Structures are given as structure tokens and as C-alpha cells.
Amino acid sequence: MLTEERHHLILQLLKEKEVRKLQEFVEATGSSESTIRRDLSQLEEEKKLIRVHGGAALIKQKRSEPSMMEKSNQHAEEKKRIAMYAAKFLRKGDCIYLDAGTTTLAMIPHIEEKDITVVTNSITHAAALTEKGIQTFVTGGFLKANTRALIGQGALHGLNQYSFDKCFIGVNGIQLNVGFTTPDPEEALIKRTAMKQSLETYVLADRSKFNETAFAHIAHLNQAVIITDKLEQELLHSYKEKTSIKEVEA
Amino acid sequence: MLTEERHHLILQLLKEKEVRKLQEFVEATGSSESTIRRDLSQLEEEKKLIRVHGGAALIKQKRSEPSMMEKSNQHAEEKKRIAMYAAKFLRKGDCIYLDAGTTTLAMIPHIEEKDITVVTNSITHAAALTEKGIQTFVTGGFLKANTRALIGQGALHGLNQYSFDKCFIGVNGIQLNVGFTTPDPEEALIKRTAMKQSLETYVLADRSKFNETAFAHIAHLNQAVIITDKLEQELLHSYKEKTSIKEVEA
DNA sequence: CCAAATTCAATCAAAATCATTCAAAAACAT
DNA sequence: ATGTTTTTGAATGATTTTGATTGAATTTGG
Known part of the structure; x- marks a missing residue:
């Protein structure tokens, strides 16, 4: 077995499991x-990778992000379910836009279809996507x-x-008669x-x-499909008349 | 078997499997x-392709250019001195372009003048800059x-x-008669x-x-001022005739 | 805290692979 | 047909890789 092959295999094994014993590599490679x-x-x-006594560990570059982190804890479980469900809508060859924000960010780990092209205005999302290949x-x-979102004329220009x-x-x-809203008008324009x-x-x-209603208007309800978690019957019913809603499946 | 045929077959085999032993090629071609x-x-x-001991491997960007992580350790001290010195060139109100790369990245912690505007094609740099306000x-x-550099038509367009x-x-x-070079033609164009x-x-x-000379040409020596560490007298002299050099001060 | 067990880095000789050279064979031009 | 160039395969000694062995360093279990 060639050196290159071994190195590749070692890294591959580490991707599957973050820490591995030296002996595991010995057996896997036959060297x-x-x-x-x-x-x-x-x-x-x-x-x-990083060597540890008895084996090796995957390198991890954690990018802590306080403001982002704080947010992502609220409704974390719900967001994760929504994101996972949304990721299933991707098809081979799709060209998609992925907006900045914690919920869309949560989609990335669950993207299984690698043969897609993504455009994003978030450098955090971009880094994570590229990392995934x-x-x-x-x-x-x-x-x-x-x-960490890109906004303004430059972003608009790029998007076009x-x-x-x-x-x-x-x-x-999201409000029945108002539609979709977000606090920053600049971000609303991008969306x-x-x-x-x-x-x-x-x-x-x-x-x-x-x-709820935030300051800047983005679009009307009928201009998008909403992906959300299980809603109360009453709420669901009133919105179903105005737009299309996909609820996370069990 | 013709040379052309062999070459084709070799590349074909490599496409099927990223790394192959020399012996495999010998058997496949009968040469x-x-x-x-x-x-x-x-x-x-x-x-x-690239040769590896015992055979050959499919070309991969990864291998041709050392990764960011890898680079950041080489000549670390020297880079830091250069970066610190370069940061002193910034003046209040400046609009600057900061290229991707480890040396320019090292500038960021040493930027004291906060009242500047920076454009960059590196999301790593961008995050660090914004973090600094x-x-x-x-x-x-x-x-x-x-x-982690942005390249291609989009980057060019944005830059314009x-x-x-x-x-x-x-x-x-950097070479006397060649000028400045870098491995990736796309990046060269951006620069x-x-x-x-x-x-x-x-x-x-x-x-x-x-x-040293890399694959893609960027510009001639006289089109830029070089900021570098102390050089050997001989080297310094030969380059001083062609361009302007600033050496890190003690 | 110590001692046994494990894992480690360093060294070395054997094996594999490498670049280089050279002469024979093949392809080529004249 | 003859001489020239190119391609090929074998032989060479140099270089690299490999696995075993050693004693040192680290972890584990009492």
C-alpha cells in the first residue's frame, strides 16, 4: 500500500470517528x-490531524461566535428539526441561495446532496459549505x-x-396581512x-x-413556502388560507 | 503500444482510482x-498527475498548494515582523485592499488606525477585520x-x-526578470x-x-513596493535596481 | 507513590523504488 | 539502402521506505 493511500485512508477513518487508536490504523492498512x-x-x-498518546485525533477549528451562539440556543431543537427537513428539498444539480441566519446555518450539516451550487451572503455559511465540499x-x-451577513449595494450587485x-x-x-418581515431594511432588500x-x-x-412583525417588509405570504415545526391547529388553519406551509414530518 | 496510448491509459486508470502503483501501470500497458x-x-x-513514491496520484489542488494551516507556521516570526511593519503604513481615512494570504492576515492584529475602509477577497480576513471594528x-x-480566498468572475466584478x-x-x-508570481492564475488575476x-x-x-517563480504572473517588479525582512546584501542590491524595497526596521 | 504495561522516538539493516546510463531496437528521414 | 534520431528495456548504484529492535517516556492500576 502506497504512502499516499495510507494517508488518505487514515484521514478517512478519522473523519468517521474523531479519535482512533494507532492499532486501528495498523489493521486497516496492513502496515x-x-x-x-x-x-x-x-x-x-x-x-x-493531531497526535494523541495511543493514536490520533481529528483537527478541529472551532470558530466561536458569541452573538451567533447566543441566538442559536433559542429554539435550538425546533430549528434543527426545521433545518433538517428543509435540507431534504435539495436535488442533484440545484442552484440555491442560502440566506444568512442561524436556521439556514443549521441546514448545512444535514445537506446530503453534495452536487449542488450554493450562493450565500453569509461568510459563516460559506466557510461551512466549502468545508463540506x-x-x-x-x-x-x-x-x-x-x-456576519453581507449587505448593501455590493451584496445586491453580486446577487444579481x-x-x-x-x-x-x-x-x-410572519403576520397574516403584513407578510414576512426582518429588522434591518438592508437585509430585507437582499432577501x-x-x-x-x-x-x-x-x-x-x-x-x-x-x-410577529419586524420593521422591514420582505414579501407577502403567498410568495414563499413556509417550512416550520408542528403548529397549533388554529394558527395553522388561518395561515393555510394565505400561503403554503410544510410541517416537519415525524 | 504507442506513447500517446500509454499516457491516455495511465490517466484513465488514475481517474478510476486516485492513487496507483507503478506496477499496475506496467501490467496494464505491458511496457x-x-x-x-x-x-x-x-x-x-x-x-x-503527480508522482509519489511507488506510483502516481491524481492531481489535487490540495497537494499543489499547502493549506492555510500548513502555511501559517512557516516563517512565522519573519512574517509577523513584516506584517507589523506593513500595518504602520496605514493612515486615517485610507481605503485599502487586503489580499488573501497568511502574511496579510498577520497584519490585522497590528492595525492601530481604526478609521479605515478595507476591501478583501478573504472571508477569514473579513471576519477578523470586522471583529476589530x-x-x-x-x-x-x-x-x-x-x-479561503474568493476568486473568479464574481470576485473580479466585486473588485471593480x-x-x-x-x-x-x-x-x-519574486524573480528579477519575471516579477511577482503565484500558483493560481485566477488569484493572480485578482491581485x-x-x-x-x-x-x-x-x-x-x-x-x-x-x-522563486510560481506558475502565474502577477506584475512586474517596478509596479509595487516590496516590504520584507532583512535581506542578504547581495540579494538586496540586485533587487534595489529594479524596484523599491522597504526593510523591516529594528 | 510505585511498578507493570503500554506507547513512544530513535536507530538500523533489509527491501523496494528511484534516476541515470547505455546499448539494442524501432521509427524516421534522406 | 543508409545514416540519424527516437524509443525502449536492462543494469547500475543511489535514495527512500519499511519493519524490527532498542531503551526512554507515558499511562494505568493498584
């Missing part, structure tokens, strides 16, 4: 202990500090270069534009967003 | 070991996995929206364009970049 040790040293040198384009624009099969956006408010360029629009929203 | 070795050398020359714009474009007082770029090679839009250009380069 001697010495050889595996050398391999691990090399790969550590290349920053591909997904073709990713960034809109460009002014980088807003607290949400593309057309999408589907777009997935997050909102802060609206993305929807305009897209054949289908999915709005990801947990229960807390319903019957 | 001698020597012949296959010659073939592999040639194909490597043509950048169709600096107005930051991102070019947009395709996100390259290993360097701005003009700069100064731009700070990194390079991989070149940024320089065009800028009144002054600073190239940040540690000693190891001198008398």
Missing part, C-alpha cells in the same frame, strides 16, 4: 506500527458585524449575477432580491416567528 | 518499468476551499466597484486587478519568496 507512526507524524506536521459562491458586499432554483431564507416576523431571482422560495421559521 | 517511469515524469511535467467590504466570488489608496498583497515568487485600482501597491514577502 507496521513504525510506518503508521511515521505517517501520523507527517500528517501532524501538515496540520491534518460544496461549490460555494459569496455575494460580496459590506460585512455587518453582528450577523445569479439565478436560483430554490432559495432558503430566514425571517423575524427580497434573492426571492425574485429564484423559482421557489422556502422560508424557514420556528413557531416563535408567527404573528 | 517495462523504465518506460512507465518516463511516462510518469512526462505527465508530471505536464501537470497531469474596522469597516469591511468583501469582493464576493467563488470560495476556494484551501485558501472600488478604488484604493493602497493595496497589500502576498505573492509566492493584478487590485493593483490596477490602487494608487500604491505593497507586496509583503519574506525571504523565502525571493528568486
